[in-house]
Amino acid sequence: MSAxxxxxxxxxxxxxxxxxxxxxxxxxxxxxxxxxxxxxxxGKDSLVLLRLAEKAFRPGRFPFPLLNIxxxxxxxxxxxxxxxxxxQLNERLIxxxxxxxxxxxxxxxxxxxEPRNKHQSVTLLxxxxxxxxxxxxxxxxxxxxxxxAKERIFSFRDExxxxxxxxxxxxxxxLYNARVHKGENIRAFPxxxxxxxxxxxxxxxxxxxxxxxxxxxxxxxxxRGGLLQPxxxxxxxRAGDVVEELSVRFRTVGDIxxxxxxxxxxxxxxxxxxxxxxxxxxxxxxxxxxxxxSEASMEQRKKEGYF
Amino acid sequence: MSAIERLPEIDNGLLRFLTCGSVDDGKSxxxxxxxxxxxxxxxxxxxxxxxxxERRGLEAVDLSLLTDGLQAEREQGITIDVTYRYFxxxxxxxxxxxxxxxxxxxxxxxxxxxxxxxxIILIDARKGVLTQTRRHSYLAYLLxxxxxxxAINKMDLVDYDQATFERIRADYLEFAATLGIGxxxxxxxxxxxxxxIVDRGxxxxxxxxxxxxxxxxxxxxxxxxxxxxxxxxVQFVCRPQRSADLQLHDYRGFMGRVESGEIxxxxxxxxxxxxxxxxxxxxxIHGRSLPRAIAEQSVTLLxxxxxxxxxxxxxxxxxxxxxVTRRIEAMLCWLGETPLDPQRKYLIRQTTRETRAAIxxxxxxxxxxxxxxxxAERLGMNDIARASFKLAxxxxxxxxxxxxxxxxxxxxxxTTNNTVGAGMIL
Ligand SMILES: Nc1nc2c(ncn2[C@@H]2O[C@H](COP(=O)(O)OP(=O)(O)O)[C@@H](O)[C@H]2O)c(=O)[nH]1
Numbered sequence: 257m258s259a260x261x262x263x264x265x266x267x268x269x270x271x272x273x274x275x276x277x278x279x280x281x282x283x284x285x286x287x288x289x290x291x292x293x294x295x296x297x298x299g300k301d302s303l304v305l306l307r308l309a310e311k312a313f314r315p316g317r318f319p320f321p322l323l324n325i326x327x328x329x330x331x332x333x334x335x336x337x338x339x340x341x342x343x344q345l346n347e348r349l350i351x352x353x354x355x356x357x358x359x360x361x362x363x364x365x366x367x368x369x370e371p372r373n374k375h376q377s378v379t380l381l382x383x384x385x386x387x388x389x390x391x392x393x394x395x396x397x398x399x400x401x402x403x404x405a406k407e408r409i410f411s412f413r414d415e416x417x418x419x420x421x422x423x424x425x426x427x428x429x430x431l432y433n434a435r436v437h438k439g440e441n442i443r444a445f446p447x448x449x450x451x452x453x454x455x456x457x458x459x460x461x462x463x464x465x466x467x468x469x470x471x472x473x474x475x476x477x478x479x480r481g482g483l484l485q486p487x488x489x490x491x492x493x494r495a496g497d498v499v500e501e502l503s504v505r506f507r508t509v510g511d512i513x514x515x516x517x518x519x520x521x522x523x524x525x526x527x528x529x530x531x532x533x534x535x536x537x538x539x540x541x542x543x544x545x546x547x548x549x550s551e552a553s554m555e556q557r558k559k560e561g562y563f
Numbered sequence: 564m565s566a567i568e569r570l571p572e573i574d575n576g577l578l579r580f581l582t583c584g585s586v587d588d589g590k591s592x593x594x595x596x597x598x599x600x601x602x603x604x605x606x607x608x609x610x611x612x613x614x615x616x617e618r619r620g621l622e623a624v625d626l627s628l629l630t631d632g633l634q635a636e637r638e639q640g641i642t643i644d645v646t647y648r649y650f651x652x653x654x655x656x657x658x659x660x661x662x663x664x665x666x667x668x669x670x671x672x673x674x675x676x677x678x679x680x681x682x683i684i685l686i687d688a689r690k691g692v693l694t695q696t697r698r699h700s701y702l703a704y705l706l707x708x709x710x711x712x713x714a715i716n717k718m719d720l721v722d723y724d725q726a727t728f729e730r731i732r733a734d735y736l737e738f739a740a741t742l743g744i745g746x747x748x749x750x751x752x753x754x755x756x757x758x759x760i761v762d763r764g765x766x767x768x769x770x771x772x773x774x775x776x777x778x779x780x781x782x783x784x785x786x787x788x789x790x791x792x793x794x795x796x797v798q799f800v801c802r803p804q805r806s807a808d809l810q811l812h813d814y815r816g817f818m819g820r821v822e823s824g825e826i827x828x829x830x831x832x833x834x835x836x837x838x839x840x841x842x843x844x845x846x847x848i849h850g851r852s853l854p855r856a857i858a859e860q861s862v863t864l865l866x867x868x869x870x871x872x873x874x875x876x877x878x879x880x881x882x883x884x885x886x887v888t889r890r891i892e893a894m895l896c897w898l899g900e901t902p903l904d905p906q907r908k909y910l911i912r913q914t915t916r917e918t919r920a921a922i923x924x925x926x927x928x929x930x931x932x933x934x935x936x937x938x939a940e941r942l943g944m945n946d947i948a949r950a951s952f953k954l955a956x957x958x959x960x961x962x963x964x965x966x967x968x969x970x971x972x973x974x975x976x977x978t979t980n981n982t983v984g985a986g987m988i989l
Pocket of ligand 1: 585586588589591592593719720752753756
């Protein structure tokens with residue numbers, strides 16, 4: 257059985273393989289698309305994307321600008337970090353905010369403080385139209401959620417930004433098809449094949465700087481539905497809540513009203529990796545309050561044009 | 564120092580594999596078991612599944628629910644598209660492509676197989692080698708998957724009987740020989756009980772080989788089993804001449820991924836299709852210089868001479884040219900819902916090159932159940948045929964059997980922009 261024979265030729269470590277695949281994907285976007293953009297949240301996955309873009313295109317500049325959809329519900333550390341990083345890279349950062357869509361009347365809130373993750377879709381589509389982007393590069397991963405496990409690396413969206421799971425292009429080998437008609441666009445996911453652990457291992461190896469909220473820090477929180485809810489201006493403690501001062505860290509960053517931290521004392525990347533390797537809970541279930549409603553909620557939002 | 568010695572962490576890399584089987588052979592259970600026993604099934608996923616199992620009135624947690632996908636499919640109770648799953652053992656990272664086994668979904672299996680280096684073909688021990696088994700094996704062979712593991716599952720339902728296992732193995736080998744499938748391993752399993760998946764269990768003591776995970780841990784990575792020729796399709800040209808850094812004024816970096824083989828600084832190269840020659844001056848990635856680059860590494864090549872190179876060109880080593888051609892013969896799998904129309908022109912994308920193409924002839928259509936060759940005028944979805952194309956622009960190709968990167972192409976319908984065909988050059 258040749259499966260047990262020695263390996264005569266060198267091959268890449270798993271991180272090198274993933275990195276190389278992602279670079280290849282980014283370069284395909286640059287080679288095939290006329291006007292792509294990279295969605296940059298300031299979160300760890302998009303910071304990894306930026307490092308990959310450096311690897312793909314330096315010493316040149318990125319062949320695309322960065323776009324941030326600002327929900328207005330942010331931790332200021334993340335926004336500061338976003339601006340700092342774009343400036344450090346000397347790349348163009350475009351910010352479009354959900355607040356503006358609300359003012360225009362294209363986003364209508366049911367209540368003033370409701371989570372704005374789903375409203376980002378509207379603002380994103382408006383930005384796509386404004387700039388005529390034909391491809392948005394995003395940091396989504398297939399291991400995050402069931403509805404993503406079948407997502408293509410180059411995912412097709414119609415004029416309304418809708419993702420139709422029944423109408424996706426076959427994706428074979430590494431031959432990506434980014435062709436679109438005017439108004440349609442592609443969402444490209446260079447780190448589709450990465451897991452949360454891979455991301456952390458890569459951050460450690462590349463010494464990628466992150467916003468402080470990813471590391472353990474003391475924060476006032478209340479326990480709600482098995483999750484921790486930070487006490488902030490937007491999410492004040494309600495009558496009867498027991499406010500605790502706990503050591504926590506965030507595993508994803510997003511809308512304040514629906515992103516929960518986890519209890520942790522991991523204050524270095526090495527400790528986060530240790531925790532992640534041992535963890536028994538996937539990222540979104542533990543930290544996204546809005547995903548819990550139903551197993552299929554992500555699929556629903558994706559159909560509506562959510563990233 | 565070679566590129567590989569400079570890599571910060573050496574592990575056994577990454578293996579992409581594919582599972583195939585007919586409905587109810589236990590594919591989902593097997594993948595669920597692998598994920599579960601490698602401790603990658605995470606608590607809240609389990610939670611959601613436990614709830615779903617309860618709702619369906621099942622008493623134990625049904626591992627197959629782990630691999631089920633989208634809402635619509637869950638409602639229908641079947642998987643209808645390729646799903647990718649991930650797990651790691653610490654030694655190696657795995658990407659599992661799960662392709663459903665229904666007849667009408669040849670398309671999905673072809674898609675899943677295109678990136679796999681190993682295929683697990685499931686057989687129900689009670690049923691033995693079936694038409695579907697042959698079909699899956701043929702597709703794995705057609706897509707050039709170098710390693711096949713035939714997993715004979717549900718051994719618990721045949722009392723873990725060795726004779727049953729041996730009989731199925733003999734049947735399979737007889738048929739594999741007719742196809743020319745080389746590397747096949749056999750393993751008896753009970754996915755349900757977890758025997759021989761990650762743990763050996765106590766009920767199959769007559770089997771001395773490695774467990775399924777053992778096979779996966781030791782299966783060779785892609786590209787490391789034989790000498791391959793250096794192939795570097797150019798994806799993007801980096802010309803930062805407007806940069807403030809004057810030293811970059813003449814910088815011309817040819818960006819791409821080494822699809823196969825290796826390249827070192829100083830090597831003489833040939834640019835295709837122009838046939839211009841030069842020498843590698845430097846290999847870079849993000850400001851770092853490398854002495855060599857190996858297969859699957861994304862790098863930037865700098866050449867000694869000022870040669871006109873753009874996206875779509877291919878860099879090879881002198882003396883190792885590809886075929887540069889305006890006509891290709893291929894095995895074609897039709898993926899589109901609209902049948903192939905031989906009167907129409909299509910686009911072909913191969914490596915980083917794109918060209919318009921016209922069908923010259925359809926040699927035959929293959930009945931993948933019987934492997935019989937049938938005459939054909941048109942091709943419908945899931946059909947596999949031998950066909951030849953005339954090309955508007957030359958392509959730089961190798962036979963797919965020699966090189967899965969330069970031998971593969973997709974067919975795009977320009978009116979819809981859909982990917983409607985997958986081809987393997989003969
Ligand atoms: N007795 C027994 N049943 C099994 C085994 N593997 C799977 N099954 C059962 O066979 C049925 C079909 O399995 P599933 O994994 O859904 O098959 P799939 O359609 O190939 O994904 C389920 O009821 C499983 O519990 C096995 O090794 N032994």
